[in-house]
Amino acid sequence: MNRVGNLSLNAAIRYGLLIVIGVFLIYPLLWMIGSSFKENIDIFGTLAILPPQGRGTLENFKSAWQIKSDHILPYYFGNTMKFLIPKTIFTIVSSTLTAYVVARKKFAGKKFVFTAIIVTLLMPELAFRIPLYLLFRDVGLLNTYAALYVQDIFAAGTCSFFIFMEIQFMRSIPRELDEAAVIDGCNDLQTLIYVIVPILKPIIITVGLLCFMWGMNDFQGPLIYLRNPDKMVMSMILKQQLDGDTMVVYGKLFAASFMALLPMIAIFFAGSRYFVDGVANSGGKE
Incomplete structure (x- = not known):
């Protein structure tokens, strides 16, 4: 008792x-x-x-909706989606492909590649801003949304963190699944798509959620690469409400932040259900 x-x-x-x-x-x-x-x-x-x-x-909500005289709040949310959607897609695809090769394949320099991923993971993102800015300036990508996601096509930047997460997850998946797929006639890409990716569903959803949320909160990147006021994104327009010579209307700022937060909350809860189910029922365990 x-x-x-x-x-x-x-x-x-x-x-x-x-x-x-x-x-x-x-x-x-x-x-x-x-x-x-x-x-x-x-x-x-x-x-x-x-x-x-x-x-x-x-x-406050009426003022936040008409946040500027020439544009309403959804306009800037739409601008954010113009880079955030391709950024999330490219991050998931490039991170998964890179993690699959590093985790499941044997090749010369594999340890060096994994070490480079860890080193990149430990470096602050600010260290990449200057060389990327110079590169985008030379190739004409400044003041375009592509500057905010083109690096993710090549699994650069914050992708190193997601690659590390997926590598660790893949290590729990039995290699016998790969061998069985090869016996059935699958090549490497087919093995990844039809065998590994379904098991990776929880970690892929996690990568997508984190990438979306981090991209939504990113202020430094858009501030550096975007110069046209008509291309401002949510983080920039919210920060702009704190600037100027007039009194800051904090209620308007909080109302705009709340409305900008609603889609993120909805996406998170929509994905979290699959994440919890996936973690409980997948990972290559019986």
């Missing part, structure tokens, strides 16, 4: 700690959402999430 009581107490402590940590993690998001309904004077004077009674407003 005492043992059951101790187990219940331990479970209560663990869940209690998880609830407290969860509250601390989600509070900033809830505060931002609540502040999008507040006036400036009510935002920083209290830690309350909801606006004072009778002082909530939807004007």
Whole structure:
């Protein structure tokens, strides 16, 4: 009886700690959402999430929708998708192809290639900005969305992190599956597409989610490569709301951030279900 009581107490402590940590993690998001309904004077004077009674407003959302005189907020979201969708697709394809070769094939210099991936993973992304800027300038890619994803075609930049993730995942897949595919007449590409990729579904979804979220939050890349105001993306237009000589309307900024966050939340929850199921039921384990 005492043992059951101790187990219940331990479970209560663990869940209690998880609830407290969860509250601390989600509070900033809830505060931002609540502040999008507040006036400036009510935002920083209290830690309350909801606006004072009778002082909530939807004007922040109206202003955020018409975020600039010449363009509405969805225009900049559309600009973001112009580079984010190809970036995510190219990242998944190039990372998976590279990880497959490194993890499943034997070739001269394999250890050197894997070491180079790890070294690239440890380097800050800022170290690549200057050489990439000079390269894109010389080939005429500046002020184009291609400058934000062309490197992902060649599994460069942040792809090294995703390649490492996929390599580690592939190592848990029995090589007998590859051998069986070869016996059935599959070449390397067919083995990857029809045998390995279905098992890689959870990690591929994870790569896609992370790439999408990181690309959505990227401010430095678009700031460096895009010069035309009509090509501004969400991160740039949100940062612009903090600039200027006039008073910053934080409610408008929070409302715009909340609306920009909604598609990311929807995509995350849509993909997380497959991720959880995939992690529980795949990976080459019986």
